[in-house]
Amino acid sequence: MGVRKAIHRAVSVLTSPATPEDYLQVINPLSSARQLRGVVTAVRREGTRSATISIRPGRGWAPHLAGQWARIGVEINGVRQWRSYSLSAPEGHDPEITVTAIGRVSSHLVQHTKVGDILFLAPPQGEFVLPTGPRPLLMITAGSGITPVMSMLRTLVPKRRDADVVLVHSARTEGEALFLDELRAMQRDYPGLHVVTRFTATQGRLDFSDAxxxxxxxxxxxxxxxxxCGPIELLDDTEKFWANAGLPHGLQVERFAPAQLVPSDTDGGRITFARSDKEAVADGSTPILEVGEEAGVIMPSGCRMGICRTCLTPLVSGQVRDLRTGEIHADEGELIQTCITAAVGPVHLEI
Structure with missing residues (x-):
């Protein structure tokens, strides 16, 4: 280890003021001591508005467990934007994300990503994973909520001939259903998998008030x-159903729903991002996270829904309003969630 450090110091003298890593990044764009990256190796269309993006990660990527998610960063108009996506590839494989074109970043990924593009990565995380021992499973998904479950099915079913899995998947129409051909093929090839599809435009939703x-x-x-995994209504309905049946612990939910933000009649204010040496004028309804990103500030973020708390940032001075509850936060040094708070007058942040 001492020899490696000595070599690095010697090379640094030759590359100064840049670092050896800066030159290595020119040769290999996946090499970065500062930020994990990945190169896009394939883009496959899924349904009418979605795409699966395959990524070969650089050194430092920790293989994901089936069902986990990761933050993915992409530069749009010179500003790096981060979003969280479930990983649809089998456990231990290079990551894949299946994205539906809803919202600015997801639409950009679906419509503009091509092979050879570089994306930014954060380590996989999440507790929505397969049980440690064999047992019968029931998967209930709707829309893009099937994404983490596909990772589970692709991991479990081909490896265990004794797998016993029922998947109930809902989509608005057959054309919008993700992975439909693959699911039908898996059901044909693996007798332990039973797939029930429901197209809500013609069949309606499964009613969880009716046992x-x-x-x-x-x-x-x-x-x-x-x-x-799916829309918030599905999560709420199934949680209530299992609780009423006296089996609340028999259900595991991937609650990845956006916070309910309420409009504000405040005027907002000027936000100072001290460490980034930037300022931006914000209204009283736009989350500080979005204001900072639009100003070119590298903002920490994760779920962007008020759940994961990755975006916590110290409040140096001023007042911010929780867009879900209306609560005002004004304590100096308090950690605020920038994804669900907005400025109330001038605000000074450490970032």
Whole structure:
């Protein structure tokens, strides 16, 4: 280790004022001591508005567990934007994300990403993962909520001939359903997988206030470990259903729903980002996270929904308003969540 450090110091003299890593990055764009990166190796269309993006990560990527998610960064008009996406590839494989064109960043990824592009990565995380031991499973998904479950199915079903999995997946139409052909092929090839599809435009949603409907799609649901991922209404309905059945611990939910932000009649204010030496004028309804990104500030973020707390930033002075509750925060040094707070008058942040 001492020899390696000595070599690095010697090379640094020759490359100064740049670092050896700066020159290495020119040769290999995945090499960076500052930020984990990945190169796009494939882009596949999924349904009518979605795409699966395959990524070869640089050194430092920790292989994901089936069902986990990761933050992905992309530069749009010179500003790096971060979003969190479930990983759809099998466990231990290079990461893939399946993105639906909703919102600025997701739409950019679907419409503009091409092979050879460089994306920024953060380590995988999340507790929505397969159980450690074999047991019958019930997966309930809707829309893009099937993404982490595909990682689970691709990991579990081909490896275990005794796998016993029921998947109930809803999409608005057959054309919008993600992975439909693959799911049908998996069901044909692996007898332990039973897939139930429901197209809500013609069939309506599965009614979780009616136990008979759930019994019809999975008669032994009470004895299965259940996983649910999808819109907030689905999560709320299934949590209530399992709780009423006296089985709240038999359900695992991936609650990745945006915070409910309420409009504000305050005028906002000027936000100073001290360390970044930037300022921006904000209204009283736009989250500070978005204001900072538009100003070119590298803002820490994760879920962007008020859940993960990755965006916590010290409040040096001023007042901010929680857009979910209306609560005002004004304590000097308090850590605020920039994704769900807005300025109330002048605000000074450490970032």
């Amino acid at each position: 008979a409907q759930v019994d019809a799609v999975c008669p032994d649901w009470r004895s299965r470990k259940a996983y649910v």
